[in-house]
Amino acid sequence: MHRAGLLQAAAALLWVPQAALLALAVARLARGEGMAGVLVPAALLGLAGLLRAALDAMGGRMAFRAARSALAGLRHDALRALAARSPLDAGRPASGLAAAALAEQAEAVLPYLLRYRPARLRAVLVPLVLLLAVVTQSWMAALILLFAAPLIPLSMALVGLRAKEASEAQMLEVGGMNALLLDRLRGLPTIRAFDAVEATAGRLRAAAEALRGRTMAVLRIAFLSSAALELFSALGVAMVAVYVGFHLLGMLPFGTWSGWLGLGPALFVLLLAPAFFDPLRDLAAAWHDRAAGEAALEALARLAAAPTLALPGAGVDPDPSTAATPPLALAVSALVFRHGAAARPVLDGFAMQVAAGERVALFGPSGCGKSTLLALLAGLALPESGSIALGEVALTAESAAVLRGRIAWVGQQPHVFAASLRDNVRLGRAGLDAAAPIARLLPAHDPARRVGEGGLGLSGGETLRLALARAIAAPTVGVILADEPTAHLDRATAADATEALLAAAAGRTLVVATHDPVLAARMDRIVRMPA
Missing domain, CATH: 1.20.1560.10 (ABC transporter type 1, transmembrane domain)
Structure with missing residues (x-):
């Protein structure tokens, strides 16, 4: 320069x-x-x-x-x-x-x-x-x-x-306007359901007017x-x-x-x-x-500032191996974790053992730490104290990136991109056979079929099945973690999604966080989280 x-x-x-x-x-x-x-x-x-x-x-x-x-x-x-x-x-x-x-x-x-x-x-x-x-x-x-x-x-x-x-x-003001608009677009169905369209439009109009004033000042x-x-x-x-x-x-x-x-x-x-x-x-x-x-x-x-809570193993290349992974056992001991500077920990001395191939439901009231526990099991953060092990390997900052390659995550609202079903399953991962999991979990759908952004063209149950197809497409996955997979589904769709989840988890360890007693009853064991 x-x-x-x-x-x-x-x-x-x-x-x-x-x-x-x-x-x-x-x-x-x-x-x-x-x-x-x-x-x-x-x-x-x-x-x-x-x-x-x-x-x-x-x-x-x-x-x-x-x-x-x-x-x-x-x-x-x-x-x-x-x-x-x-x-x-x-x-x-x-x-x-x-x-x-x-x-x-x-x-x-x-x-x-x-x-x-x-x-x-x-x-x-x-x-x-x-x-x-x-x-x-x-x-x-x-x-x-x-x-x-x-x-x-x-x-x-x-x-x-x-x-x-x-x-x-x-x-x-520009950043706040963009954040507000993105948040309202995401919550558009809820806004319509509560008849808050006019109130939301007024808020956006006020934000746009404030941005106009800032721009004119410049x-x-x-x-x-x-x-x-x-x-x-x-x-x-x-x-x-x-x-x-x-x-x-x-x-x-x-x-x-x-x-x-x-x-x-x-x-x-x-x-x-x-x-x-x-x-x-x-x-x-x-x-x-x-x-x-x-x-x-x-x-x-x-x-670009250093994060207050870093992702363990960030920047470390995952294991390039594509060999099939057997179901992994999970061992959690004396786990303590708190969010930020919160005085009370979300998890305080929690312990749990999950055998390889076992299907376990984490059951408990909202706020008891089910989702937090799943995030810790997935290696998205390290506990304040205590230990987590997957198979024979302890989850640490050095091993987190490799272990995340052995874990699949299914969230409450899986994101679907405007692309084909095949591309939504692959997610850019080379060498994956997307056709087999699609045929297994979405048998009535052509892998080349295109869907809209956010899952337009798919029902709630089909969106969950697509997320499960992503999870089992990689042969390296030995553990599936699912966070409230039936939370937003009606009874019939939830029953169908439960069957799909159990089918996808065959030959893998499954840990599900749920409020659904029907889904919890289908697991091998229920772990009740302390309130």
Whole structure:
């Protein structure tokens, strides 16, 4: 990025010899030398213009590649940190907020790196060189430029403090709006069931209005900084033009080293005066990019921060083996776990033994820790104390990634993607035979049949069967963990889902968390969780 900025600064500095050649050509024409006197300056001027365009294009391409690479790295770090967070981490950012930061807000980093940083480098180097070129001809013109120049960055700095605050507030508003919209879309059936459509629409309307207000505040500040720049740069150029004009008329016969500016040197100074403010103008144009970019960088940094509760074995490659896994025994001893800084642990000294191939129901009231226990068994978090073992292997941070490859999870509301049944079972896993589990659990469906997002086109029971097909598609699965698989189903569908669950668990260990006494009764054993 620094090299790209230097190339663009070098391209801007080529205006100095271009201005000198142009002033020389005009001076020769004024002296009556004709076209013969301007051919060489014109040719050199054209070559300098080509070189300037080439350097600027090269610097722009380098800056774009560097900015894209830096943005990709920032996104990668944020995604890696999100993937390293345990699902039990209460401090995990909302999915809508994370999606907004990674997709929409992160794009604000690109113009910040692509425009603001090179503009800042040019604003430091180019005006200084141009000022030195002007001072060789007229110290008075240089003094005018030196007086006008600090007013621009000073005004931008004052405005920029407020611009950064406004951009941060807008970014938070965008993230909150996205999170709210995603949450309401997910809960649309519930909203309709409770006749809360109007109330929800009002809430969304208020959030959209708040976002509009934040956006307009950012735009007002951007226009203010642009107005301040144009005012001071116009005054600076006008003052130089007034001085040079009156000097040529003989009314201000001072401010030069030789006592008098000829037409060529005067035109050279006039050509450099607007170019002196161009880098500052570019910096001001990118000033809003700075505010938005720094706010986006802070949002990405928050996502990339170390999690308060890490996923054990995050970043460790799972076992590539595809050998069939026999049913695994589970051993839980003196398990203690609490959510965050909660005073009371969810599980306090819990112990359980599950034989290989056994089917066990975790039964108990809401809040007793059934889902938490399943998450700990799945290696999604480590207990505060106590131990968990799958087969002969203790579940630790080092073994968690490998053991998760031996476990299948069936949640309360399995997500179905807008794809074929085959792709929904494979989930991108290479080498899996999706047809066999589909034929076993969804015999009436063609594996190539497409379904809509969220399971559109499938009943609740069929969605559960699809989730079970995912679970048994991998031969490495030796344990199936199911969290309330019949919670949202009617009696007939729940009975059908129970049969599908038992069929899928054949030859595997099954642990089910449930409130359903009918499902619990079909298990080999019931473990009652302490209230």
